[in-house]
Amino acid sequence: MTPGVILLAATPIGDAADAPPRLRRSLEEADIVAAEDTRRLRALAGRLGVRVQGRLISYQEHNENERAPELVRAAQEGARVLVVSDAGMPSVSDPGYRLVRVAADAGVRVSVLPGPSAVLTALAISGLATDRFCFEGFVARKPGDRSRALAALATEPRTMIFFESPHRLAGTLADMADAFGADRPAAVCRELTKTYEEVKRDGLGALATWAGDGVRGEITIVVAGAPPVLARVEDHVERVLTLADSGSGLKDAAATVAAETGLGKRELYQAALARKG
Structure with missing residues (x-):
């Protein structure tokens, strides 16, 4: 028997016209369509003008642990399993991650039909x-x-x-x-x-x-990410002195802190020497 496949398919996040031709074809050809919300999937199929020929089942957060092995077994038996969420890509803040893990452990092929992503x-x-x-x-x-x-x-x-x-x-x-x-x-x-x-x-x-x-x-x-914090020599002099006091030697201590902070070794050494004096 030829092994089947589990296909994670992205669905439009708003405008149905964003659906690629491959999604339309996959909805018609899949043996099983596992949808986060079967009613919304039927509505999407209607807007796309396609008919879901295969078995349509619910695949959501609350039944993912039970459904995942079932879908993997179906793929092992040769079924083409299509997995869709309400909008966007399955497994990205939507059901799908557990299924991929179970499929990977079972050696079942998983592929992705890319598309819209919020x-x-x-x-x-x-x-x-x-x-x-x-x-x-x-x-x-x-x-x-x-x-x-x-x-x-x-x-x-x-x-x-x-x-x-x-x-x-x-x-x-x-x-x-x-x-x-x-x-x-x-x-x-x-x-x-x-x-x-x-x-x-x-x-x-x-x-x-x-x-x-x-x-x-x-x-x-x-x-936006946090702006970079620029290291200042005066903020790290105390560490140079602490390392020096522990037996590293002032120059070696300055070199260590310079590597940690990206500051200049000479500037750290001079500042530590001045503080010590």
């Missing part, structure tokens, strides 16, 4: 740096957990991307302003690719005030 769409339109970025998903719901998680990201140098629900947006932006600074540049991207698409760019404090009036729709937040 993460990359928001990053591209944000106006913030795109050379290095990280995706943080949804922030914690409980205020204390959220504040701690954001505090841990305060010095993250990469552009950060978050998902958030509209009714928690104002509170999350206010917590981000506290953790990252009210002036940290950010963008709130709302209803991307849809009729009422909106991108609001400002400092986090101003965005929190704006969101206080109420915001609707699917939300993606993009936040």
Whole structure:
């Protein structure tokens, strides 16, 4: 028997016209379509003018552990399994990761049908740096957990991307302003690719005030990374002296701290010598 395949397929995040021809074909040809929401998948298929011929089953966060082995067995028996989430790419803040792990462990082929992504769409339109970025998903719901998680990201140098629900947006932006600074540049991207698409760019404090009036729709937040902190010689002289006192010798201690900080060895040595004098 020819082995089957599990295909993770990206679906439009708003505009159905963004669906590639390969998605239309895959929906018609799949033996099994595992959808996060079967009703939304049927509605999408209707808008695309395609008919789902295979078995349509629910595959969501609450049944992923049970469904994953079932789908892998079907692929082992030769089935073409198509996995779709409500919008965007399965496994990116949506079900799919566990299935890929089970399939990989079983030696079942997994492939990807690329397409729309709210993460990359928001990053591209944000106006913030795109050379290095990280995706943080949804922030914690409980205020204390959220504040701690954001505090841990305060010095993250990469552009950060978050998902958030509209009714928690104002509170999350206010917590981000506290953790990252009210002036940290950010963008709130709302209803991307849809009729009422909106991108609001400002400092986090101003965005929190704006969101206080109420915001609707699917939300993606993009936040600039922390600016680099320039090392100063005077801030590291004490460490040079401490290392020197422990037996390293002043020149060797200056060389060690220079390697740690990127500061000049000569400048550190001279500053330590002056402090010692």
